[in-house]
Amino acid sequence: MLAFWSQLHPLVQGLIKGLAVIAVIFPLAGASSLAERKVSAWMQGRPGPNRAMVPWIAWIPFLSTFLRRLGLFHLLADGGKLLFKEEPVPGHVNRLYFVLAPVIAMMPAFTTVTVVPFGAYLDGAGRTVPLALASVDVGLLAVFAVSSLGVYSVILAGWASNSKYPFLGGVRASAQLISYELSLTLAVIPVFLWVNAPGTAGTLSLARVVEFQSQPGFWGGLWFVFVMPVSAFVFLVSLFAETNRQPFDMPESEADLVGGFHTEFGAFKWSLFFVAEYSHMLIGSGVFILLFLGGWNPLPWVSLADLVGAAHHLTGAAWVVHPAVVGVISIVIFLAKVIAMIFFFMWVRWTLPRFRYDQVMKLGWQKLLPLAIANLIVYALAIAVLQKPV
């Protein structure tokens, strides 16, 4: 299987990987939007979406009622509706950029997925090999570089709409995204200072951070959220701002800007923005988990290798350590953490009110950025003093 894969032309490999990304992220983002509706309903004491049904499944007695209540088929209904709806393009827009904006929104969202490792397997020698579509050594830098391009789509959408509410939304978005990018980046520098001890080969690879969090010993197995809580906090808050989630959803704050930058968009173009937003959330949660929550390690001080080893020891079955099984286990653990993070995003969204635009900027520049800088200095000094041997 692996041999067959590696003999394929690199171009074909890339194409298959790209399709895999779309095939995974699109349904995941769709599922997130359904989850958003269900979670909000749950918090607000409503039943939530519970109507859509597919004819053939409706004939199964009890399962159909359960699935209907779960609202599972709203996923299909929503997608189908958005696909087949009329595509309105208002007369006053700049047509080229108007159509281009959702496309540009999708590109960084999908591109960043490729460099985020999402699981691992153990090779013959017992070493953990990370699973990623493209294992780039610059890892995090690539994520930041590409995902920050997402702001262009918002600006473009706001500008091309040639209408006042989207324009204000676009202006807010660009200022907000640029401001919080600084804190986001500064928050992760301590992590990499810690990981890259002097004398070792420096790397920005996300997989290396996870590997670092799965070492034996008290300090080795400790997740970074415990080692540097301030970094984790600043990163998380910036993540909320970067993904335009409440309480930072300035660009589309529906109370004053109607729909913000996507006011003039409808049907599938609008849903592309939606998918892009959820993709950013998924990727952001993924990066947060890799950096601070131990990636695919099930618990602090219990690494994936420990878990698999224990399972192998208990059952004695050889298939437990098969790379494919370990890979699936690691992906399940990672996805479970991502889903928990997504739930956290939704929890916050449906609980908190929204900031005002200038308050968001004040928070970013006057509170988070100094905090991130102070945090960086403290950790840099601490690491230098400790001369931490690895």
Place this chain on the structure above:
Amino acid sequence: MATEFSYPDSAAKAGPELETEKLSLSMGPSHPSTHGVLRLQLELDGEVVTKCEPIIGYLHRGDEKIAENMTYNQFVPYTDRLDYIAPLANNMAYAIAVEKLAKLEVPARCQAIRVLTAELARISSHLLGLGAFGIDTGAWTVFMYTFTEREKLYRLFEELTGARFTTSYSRIGGVARDIPEGWLGRVNAFCDQFLPILEEILSLLTRNKIFMDRTVGIGVISKEDAIAYGLTGPNLRGSGVGLDLRKDRPYSGYEQYEFDVPVGTTGDSYDRYLVRGEEMRQSVRIIRQVIARFPDGLWYAGDAKRIFAPPKDKVLTSMEELIQNFMLVTEGPLMPAGEVYFEAENPKGVLGFYVVSKGGGVPWRLKIRAPSFCNLSILPKLCVGAMVSDVVAILGSLDFVMGECDR
């Protein structure tokens, strides 16, 4: 981006150097935060409002003129559509105004029913105001919580009046029907379960840092301004003026009940929010007192035979009542000539009815003093210097209804 609207003052101010172009923004009439069909023509400098001009009338139906063409009782359904969030309170205010014209006293039971329904309507109205304020500041869940409670109130209203929303409950000289069996117990049960939920809803916002950032010091109305612009209701009391007609000029037996009138200190959006929260607690207090000493007797003025329709079973069996009913339906309740002005403390503020009669069953002129209309008059002053998001918070805190404002 070119501006379609140009304002003379911005054109005059435009100097040759470094004068930024102002953006005119039309907020409404269909905008999620203008609560109906209010339209604000804003002039923005960046995100800061430099000028605000409310444009009203999108919901004008000519209610006052309509009143001149129908009998007094026929106009009751139109009062539902004034402040359609609290129709029971409007019904009551209108009925009392006309009864005052007829110099008619309604029995104690009728007064108690009216007070009870008006206070339930106040809770319903403030719940919606609170929930909508929540949405305006981005707290959606608060809205859903308050709506669950309003749904329970609507069930009670439906049981009492037959309608959930537009109740048309009052008649001149009484109410449409007596309270159903066991209804008071259910109202009491509602109050019992409502208070803890109200605390929960308020606790979502009251000490919430983001909510306070959005509302404290935003849309400050000074005491003098509040009086000068004719603000009433929670908006006036939020500014620290303790005017409450239920206390100052009691009607319908409000003097028997003990309740406090909450007043704010600074007059900002946050104070108005707090006043509404406390008023709901006080309403529950009043409702409990009404239920505790609910009077027996007739629920309509039985002696006013030319004003209140006789019972239906009598109409079908007795000649005198049949004629009485016929006269009432065709001519309307007979009123003496004269004029009267009555105002009641409604959830949104002071709702006044000025009725001029030249005798007969139809008013010669009916003028409605709508609290939302007066409350909105301060907007041009209030919004200047605020940011676009603040305008939304201010609108939410003023808690207006366009059905009443435009009439």
